[in-house]
Amino acid sequence: MPFDGGSDATATGLGGPQALGMTQVLFVEVGMGADQHGQDATKAAVRACRNAIEFNSIPSIRAIVPGGYDAMKLHIQIGAPEGAKIDLAKVRAVFPYGNIVDPIDVCVGGLLAKSGIAIPEMGDKNDDFVICVASVTVGY
Structure with a gap:
């Protein structure tokens, strides 16, 4: 289901490396991010993407990917609560x-939970707690 988070935010059916704009998929990283106050889906999505990549070290990318880091491709998929703008x-x-690889896929997923408290000084409009998940596929 498409979101109106940007012109390249679309949902697609995935099927193999070619469907991801790649010749070879090397690995997939997964992360979760949340914004407990402020209801900012972008903040939750950024945190999910950072979480997906921040605990990995792949020093052999230069040896594995023809062309090294400059030729490495990333396919990003984000699951966000329905109606989220990213x-x-x-x-x-x-x-x-x-x-x-364009487009970044944004689909209905993640979670809109209740934090149990709304704090206007922190930007809260209500007690919604926005949670996004991210999948980062790395290949070439």
């Missing part, structure tokens, strides 16, 4: 290298 430029900024 600034995909901020999501793209999370990744220090590699080429993000």
Whole structure:
């Protein structure tokens, strides 16, 4: 289900490396991010993407990927609560290298939970707690 988070936010059916714009998939990283106060789906999506990549070190990328980091491709898929608006430029900024395969896929997923408290000073409009998940596929 498409979101209106940006012109490249679409949901697709995935099927193999070619469907991801890649010749070879090397690995998939998964992360979760949340914004407990402020109901900011972009903040939750950025945190999910950072969480997916921040505990990995793949020093052999230069040896595995023809062309090294400059030729590495990343396919990003984000699950967010229905109706969430995500600034995909901020999501793209999370990744220090590699080429993000367009489009970034944003689909209905994640969770809209209740935090149990709304704190206006923290930007809360209500007690919604926005949770997003991210899948980052790395290949070439």
